[in-house]
Amino acid sequence: MSTKIRKWLNQHKDEATDFLQKLVQEGSEQGNEFGVQQLVKKQLERLGLDVDYWIPDGDELINHRYFCATRTDFSKSPNVVGTWKGDGGGKSLVLNGHIDVVPPGDLKQWEHPPYSGYIEDGKMFGRGVTDMKGGNLALLLAIQCLKELNVSLKGDVLFHSVIEEESGGAGTLAAVLRGHTADAALVPEPTNMKIFPKQQGSIWFRLTVNGMSAHGGTRYEGVSAIEKSVHVIQAIQKLEYERNNRVEDPLYQNTPIPLPINIGKIEGGNWPSSVPDEVFIEGRIGVGPNESLESVKEEFEYAMCKIEDNWLQQHPVQVEWFGAQWLPGSIDLEHELMGILQKKYEEVVGEPAVIEASPWGTDGGLLTQVGNTPSIVFGPGVTAYAHYPNEYIELEKVFQAAEIFSLIIYEWCEGEGL
Amino acid sequence: MSTKIRKWLNQHKDEATDFLQKLVQEGSEQGNEFGVQQLVKKQLERLGLDVDYWIPDGDELINHRYFCATRTDFSKSPNVVGTWKGDGGGKSLVLNGHIDVVPPGDLKQWEHPPYSGYIEDGKMFGRGVTDMKGGNLALLLAIQCLKELNVSLKGDVLFHSVIEEESGGAGTLAAVLRGHTADAALVPEPTNMKIFPKQQGSIWFRLTVNGMSAHGGTRYEGVSAIEKSVHVIQAIQKLEYERNNRVEDPLYQNTPIPLPINIGKIEGGNWPSSVPDEVFIEGRIGVGPNESLESVKEEFEYAMCKIEDNWLQQHPVQVEWFGAQWLPGSIDLEHELMGILQKKYEEVVGEPAVIEASPWGTDGGLLTQVGNTPSIVFGPGVTAYAHYPNEYIELEKVFQAAEIFSLIIYEWCEGEGL
Structure with a gap:
């Protein structure tokens, strides 16, 4: 069985590489996902899947407690789901990949244009190639491989090509609310081929620290919001420190800070010789796989109102939760899909898989918590370059992942024909 | 003598108030001093002074070690100096007032439009009325009073109406380099009628703190420039703390922080879930009346490179000196003009004057250090509102100051005729 799959994959590497390059060249930043979704839709139709192509309804989604987006107009940002309907009686599987990419940032830092899909030494370069079009391609390739090898499945396979993961997950939320759920899910975010059964969620906060203005020369007449920000x-x-002290999960044993709180931005004051009366601080707090967003928000807000400082007691830090959020996700380590994934990984790669908890959120949280679809995050791609210039993926890892996905689908959905 | 002066002043309050209002209504922010300087020029001509009206030459000034400005083009920003030539044999006196005002800031915070010169309960409101058109008016009124009372003087009186004090003092520097100096000077900045024989200087600094970027979820892979900024x-x-511990001057005994270092602005990072790799900090450091700018810069730079932190040792904070600077100034407490000012203050106000050191710099520093003209800062006006919304001045204080100035000029320049 695996010989046939590997042989088929070897014969289709060039074709697949071309297609991945096309996906990358359709730079699909937020609001600009239309072109790439047409490519995906056409490919799913070519493979003979039932295609659901729709515009998420922001006015409806906005009422959902886990809707989190900077927009409600998705008119140029369709979602695509392709379903390979099984013959019945088998377990179903969601294959979820987001198609949106983060902006390329400073173009001068890119050695090749970010949407070139330039290939060198077995690596493809480009914004989104590792996060996560390489993973999506691996999924599509697995489906195509099994289809062309005339495999039949008992369970359904649902391929999600969703928008908006980078901005809060509205695409997956829309897919899940539309009923595109299953018994389990694979999300091939760039884990560098590690298996993440647990995913950290995160929420963004914005703090306002107030002071009292005065002339810098008589600064003792004011209260510095910058000093208070310290x-x-x-x-x-x-x-x-306290939150991480409580973490006992062995999956985090090699992670220096399992649940980081990152202060990403600070801005305050407007004149060198005036006492600053306002500072804004923005950051993200990690949400443990088994924590709720609500409990983390509460703990954070409590810490902010308990700061031991007379001024801050009387002028408490204002906390807003804004921008993006990612729900945490967790699948039982003994879940059957975990076993299959580890077994197939070892078969294909020749060594045991590394199992960790992810330091960042994915759409796996929404799939698990809203769609009741336990999810595992596992995919090719170099994590460290995900949001940075010169993002790239090793093509060989994409094909390895495709092989693993083919084997998993065949076993989980009870394939026949090989 | 003082009776005649007081009587004259009482008869001219309405006229003087009107003129002050006109000065305020000519909002003279940086680059927009042309209109108000025409009013001043006309008034000086009307009083029969020799008027020197010129455009400071930025290309020439820029070579001076104490030139500090954000521009070199002063084509719409004339300086005006009016000289009342004495009969000879007397001491000369500079009366220095800047005509530029700081921007009004947030208009919504003003109860009346900033350039209305609105009057209520004996107060005139407006940007620049206290800093320092009220003081300028008091000087002009003193000259007019003595002129109209047919006083003759032995020494010269030089009235400076200078631009650019709020942005580094290029106006006074130009006046001084043009030869408009004297045996001593009065600078009626808003001291709330306190006498400041010593003035703190100040310099602005900009710091760059470097970190190393990373994803917020794996923030331990980066170095937070915000944490380093702490x-x-x-x-x-x-x-x-250390600098102020060294201050022993009794003039500072009532000042909580004689030489403040104000951190006025902070800005860094650009994404809540990225580790910030750069933070900019701007502020001003006070320069003691007897310190040099150079020694203060050195001490500050040394402190920045000695911060005990491995990362900062290897990636030192970068220090720039930018924007404005004000030289410190100091006059001997036993200087004859100090004695006259205290005596006349007590005569007019009926109680002893308060003598302090100023917490901010004025053009007095340039007059003293470049023009060799020892300066005292003393004037009407509510300091606390100087750069804030709803700036105002008590008109009665302006007339009181005018009376004191008349008496000082008459004595210092050896007046005759009263």
């Missing part, structure tokens, strides 16, 4: 930053560091 | 802020606080 207390706030230290309180955040303390909270991070 | 060390920088603490080092600044420590330096401020």
Whole structure:
């Protein structure tokens, strides 16, 4: 069986590489996903899947408690789901990949244009190639391989090509609410081929620290919001320390800070010789796989209102939760899909898989918590370059992942014909 | 003598108030001093002074070690100096007032439009009315009073109406380099009628704190420039403490922080879930009346490179000196003009004057250090509102100051005729 799959994959590497390059060249930043979704739709139709192609309805989604987006108009941002209907009696599987990419940032830092899909030494370069069009391609290739090898399945396979993962997950939320769920899911985000049964969620916060203005020469007449921000930053560091002290999950044993609180941005004051009366701090707090967003928000807000400083007691830090959020996700380590994935990984790669908990959120959280579809995050791609210039993927890893996915689908959905 | 002066002033309050209102209504922010300087020029001509009206030559000034400005083109920003030539044999006196005002800031915070010169309960409101058109008016009124009372003087009186004090003092520098100096000077900045024989100077700094970027979820792979900035802020606080511990001047005994270091602005990072790799910090450091700018810069730079942190040792904070600077100034407490000012203050106000050191710099520093003209800062006006919304001045204080100035001129320049 695996010989046939590998042989087929070897024969289709060039074709697949071309297709991945086309996906990358359709730079699909937020609001610009239309072109790439047409390619995906056409490919799913070519493979003979039932294609559901629709515009997520922002006005409807906005009422959902886990809707989190910077927009409600998705008119140029369709979702695509292709279903390979099984013959019945088998377990179903969602294969979920987001098609949106983050902006390329400073173009000068790119050695090749970000949407070139330039290939060198077995690596393809481009924004989104590792996060996560390489993973999507591996999924599509697995489906195509089994289809062309005339495999029949008992269970259904649902391929999600969703928008908006980078901005809060509205694409997967829409797919799940539309009923595209299954018994389990694979999400091939770039884990560098590690298996992440648990995914950290995260929420963004914005803090406002107030002071009182005065002339810099008589600064003792005012209260510096920048000096007060030092207390706030230290309180955040303390909270991070306390939260991480509680983490006992062995999956985090090699992670220096399992649940980081990152302060990403600070801005305050407007004149060198005036006492600053306002500072804004933005950051993200990691949400443990078994925590709820709500409990983390509460703990954070409590820490902010307990800062030991007279001024801050009387002028409490204001906390807003804004921008993106990612639900955490977790699948039982003994879940059958975990066993299959580990077994197939070892078969294909020749060594045991590394199992860890992810340091960031994925759409796996929404699939699990809203779609009741336990999810595993596992995919090819170099994590460290995901949001940075010169993002790339090793093509050989994409084909390896495709082989593993083919074998998993065949076993989980009870394939026949090989 | 003083009776005649007071009587004259009482008769001219309405006329003077009108003129002050006109000066305020000519909002003279940087680059927009042309209109108000025409009013001043006309008034000086009307009083029979020799008027020197010129455009400071930025291309020439830029070579001076104490030139500090954000521009070199002053084509719409004339300086005006009016000289009342004495009969000879007397001491000369500079009366220095800047005509530029800082921008009004957030208009919504003003109860009346900033350039209305609205009057209520004996107060005139408006941007620049206290800093320092009220003081300028008091000087002009003193000259007019003595002129109209047919006083003759032995020494010269030089009235400076200079631009650019709020942005580094290029106007006074130009006046001084043009030869408009004297045996001593009065600078009626808003001291709330306190006498400031010593003025703090100040310099602006900009710091760049470097970190190393990473994804917020794996923030331990990066170095947060915001966390490193906490060390920088603490080092600044420590330096401020040490510098102020050394201050023994009794004029500072009632000042909580004689030589403040104000951190006015902070900005860094650009994404809540990325580790920030750069933070910019801007502020001003006070320069003691007897310190040099150079020694203060050195001490600050040394403190920045000695921060005890491995990362900052290897990636030192970058220090730039930018924007404005004000030279410190100091006059001997036993200087004859100090004695006259205190005596006349007590005569007019009926109680002893308060003598302090100023917490901010004025053009007095340039007059003293470049023009060799020892300066005293003393004027009407509510300091606390100087750069804030709803700036105002008590008109009665303006007339009181005018009376004191008349008496000082008459004595210092050896007047006759009263």
